[in-house]
Amino acid sequence: MGDTSAASSSRQEGHPTAMSHRAVPECSGLTPDATTSAITAPSTTAISLTVNGVNHRVEVEDRWTLVELLRDHLDLTGTKIGCDRSECGACTVLMDGKPVYACCQLAVWADGADVQTVEGLAHDGRLTPLQQAFIDHNAPQCGFCTPGQLMTATALLNTAPRPDAAQVKQALVGNLCRCANYNAIVEAVVAAGAHQGGAA
Amino acid sequence: VSAAVQPLTTVGHVTPRVDAVARVTGQAKYTNDLKLPGMLYARVLRSPHPHARIRRIDTSEASRLPGVRAVITHVPGG
Numbered sequence: 001m002g003d004t005s006a007a008s009s010s011r012q013e014g015h016p017t018a019m020s021h022r023a024v025p026e027c028s029g030l031t032p033d034a035t036t037s038a039i040t041a042p043s044t045t046a047i048s049l050t051v052n053g054v055n056h057r058v059e060v061e062d063r064w065t066l067v068e069l070l071r072d073h074l075d076l077t078g079t080k081i082g083c084d085r086s087e088c089g090a091c092t093v094l095m096d097g098k099p100v101y102a103c104c105q106l107a108v109w110a111d112g113a114d115v116q117t118v119e120g121l122a123h124d125g126r127l128t129p130l131q132q133a134f135i136d137h138n139a140p141q142c143g144f145c146t147p148g149q150l151m152t153a154t155a156l157l158n159t160a161p162r163p164d165a166a167q168v169k170q171a172l173v174g175n176l177c178r179c180a181n182y183n184a185i186v187e188a189v190v191a192a193g194a195h196q197g198g199a200a
Numbered sequence: 201v202s203a204a205v206q207p208l209t210t211v212g213h214v215t216p217r218v219d220a221v222a223r224v225t226g227q228a229k230y231t232n233d234l235k236l237p238g239m240l241y242a243r244v245l246r247s248p249h250p251h252a253r254i255r256r257i258d259t260s261e262a263s264r265l266p267g268v269r270a271v272i273t274h275v276p277g278g
Contacts, residue, residue, distance in 0.1 A: 077233035078226015118226035131224040135216065143223035144230065 047111035051076065052120030060107040067091045067102035069110070070117060078118040078147050082176070089175035092148035093117050099155045101174075118147035121154065130154060133192035134185075141179035149175045153189045162193040240269055 048057040051074060060069055067084075070076045070093070082090030084103045091102040094116040121128050130153055133139070140146040149172060156163055156171040163171070168189045169182075177185060222228040245262070259271040 071233075076226070077229070080230070081232070118224075122225050127221070127224065134224045135220040138217070138220075140217075140220065140223040143219075143228055146223050147226050150224065 045108045045111075047108055049110045049112065050114045052116060062106070062108055064107040065103055066093070066095075066100075066105040066107050066110050066115070069107040070102060070115075076117050076119050080144055080147055082144065082148075087176070088145070089148045089152065090145050092151045092175060094151055094155055097155065097158065099152045116151070116154075118150055121150060128154070128192075129195045130157060130189065130192040133188040133195065137184045137188035137191060139181060139185045139188040141177075141181045145175060145177045145179075149177070149185055153192070156189070157193055157196060160193075161196055163190065165190055168193075 042061045042063055044059050044061050046057065046059050048055065050056070051070070056074065058069070058073065060073075064073075067079055067081055070079050071081070079093055079102055080090040081103055082088035084091075086101050086104045089101065092099050093102045094100075095105065095110065095113050097114075097116075121131055127135075130150060134146065134150065139149070152172055152175050153168070156168065160167055165186050168186045172182075172185065172189070217223075219228060254274060254276045256276060257273050259273050262268060262271050
């Protein structure tokens with residue numbers, strides 16, 4: 001709290017108040033009657049995190065979610081906000097290799113984390129086998145859920161290189177597709193696994 | 201199939217989508233991904249009452265918030 005007036009100029013300074021990795025901050029409580037409270041600038045915290053291999057040191061408002069940081073402040077709009085409440089999975093990113101809903105992670109919890117988004121999958125225009133399989137199997141229809149599907153599937157393939165359809169369905173249970181193109185998505189992930197696994 | 205029928209070149213063949221790469225790399229732009237010069241943002245404040253008669257809505261506090269350009273509200277009887 002406090003120190004907000006100097007927030008913009010304190011970027012280069014140390015950040016002793018930065019929260020430890022993924023520590024849950026104390027809830028200050030919501031005031032329903034906000035009109036009676038004084039208008040104060042939101043408190044901020046300096047954090048550093050790696051996104052797609054690039055180090056970022058940013059002053060984040062404590063109320064920002066990770067997906068807001070990525071989309072609104074790092075201009076990585078590939079990560080989508082579908083429901084903004086942990087129901088649809090469109091915002092899924094990898095945090096230290098594990099898929100998380102970026103809409104329900106506070107940005108301050110990402111201090112020190114290694115974050116990967118859909119923009120970090122391809123390298124120098126070379127798609128991953130998973131991305132190519134999504135194209136080959138027409139997995140994206142409207143494509144809004146695709147980034148989240150790709151990130152969850154990437155995490156799956158990192159731990160189970162050749163998943164079967166049942167494993168894929170299990171892994172992707174938290175990624176909704178309102179086009180309901182599930183069959184193609186599952187086919188694509190299975191095919192990518194077969195490809196990566198060096199199938200004969 | 202008659203021998204006179206030419207083999208189809210489009211129907212029955214897989215056609216790669218023109219925007220497929222954009223959709224799997226996060227580059228596809230949706231409305232909410234756009235940032236335009238001078239773009240304003242809106243927030244909706246819903247009624248705290250499930251069923252009530254609107255006598256008046258005081259928007260003065262909202263108007264005084266820093267950066268607020270306009271408050272669009274309901275005018276009772278309007």
